Amino acid sequence: MITVLIVDDDFMVARIHRGFVERVDGFEVVGTANSGEQAVTALRELRPDLVLLDLYLPDTFGLDLIAQLRAEQPDCDILVITAAREADAVRGAVRQGVVNYLLKPFGFEDLQSRLREYARRRSSVPDRVTSQADVDRVLAPSRQTANHLPKGLSPETADLVATALRGAEHTLSAAGCAEQVGISRVSARRYLEYFCSCGQAEVALRYGTTGRPERRYHWLS
Structure with missing residues (x-):
């Protein structure tokens, strides 16, 4: 089960996103937060696998929060969900290694497809790497695009x-x-x-x- 923390300044939107996530097999919402400060505290206490992160928070910009979240939990993954359409925001998110960037408003199918894609990539990483072939299988999609x-x-x-x-x-x-x-x-x-x-x-x-x-x-x- 992949555990999820939802971070959004609007508690009603957070509730809707929670309902979306809980409809996807293999995912469980363990908490919500409505500010950057709450997100850091929740991450420290709940240790989720994945954070659905809004960028427009009342006390910080979401991209500036990513470093703090990873300082608390280095192996935590981030999926950005936001209305921010600026090119700088998209580039900044990609540079910080987010697993996806989903623009609001979106429907259940939009989020479901991205969560399933994330789950597939996550499951492709073996518990133990014994050869270069193991690494190549994990990197296959990005290597294929580059080549x-x-x-x-x-x-x-x-x-x-x-x-x-x-x-x-x-x-x-x-x-x-x-x-x-x-x-x-x-x-x-x-x-x-x-x-x-x-x-x-x-x-x-x-x-x-x-x-x-x-x-x-x-x-x-």
Whole structure:
């Protein structure tokens, strides 16, 4: 059972997220917190495996809290759930090693897919590493992305684009992705089309009243 601490400034939102998590097999909510100070205290007492962390807290910004949480429990994982769409926030979260970044508002299926993905990655780590093959199996997804990216695309930016696409409420355009990640629209489209070619995303055309149809991208859970 993977234990979860929910950190959100709105106690009603925290209650909704708790209900979502408890509908996913293999996950158990052990507590909630409504501020950074409460989160540190709860982490110290409850020792959860995973923290669902809102970034807009009354006493601190969530990204600034991550270091404190890991000082209390170094092996604690963080999944960001927030309305923060700024590129700096996404980049900062990725740099601090969060397991995912989910934009509010979201539905049960959005959170469920990310929790299941986290559980799969967590279970892929063996209790004991006996060979390089054990390590390679754990790193396989990231190694595959790095080794097969087309020339001119970087694994770091690919991770940022994937995070933005996963966090999109419905679909995301190249322009919207570029704004979130902080790259050009042309570059964003190259990464988005790459994920479509790999079967990790899909694209659909949205027709307006005038001009060319807009390409909208969706991450496949």
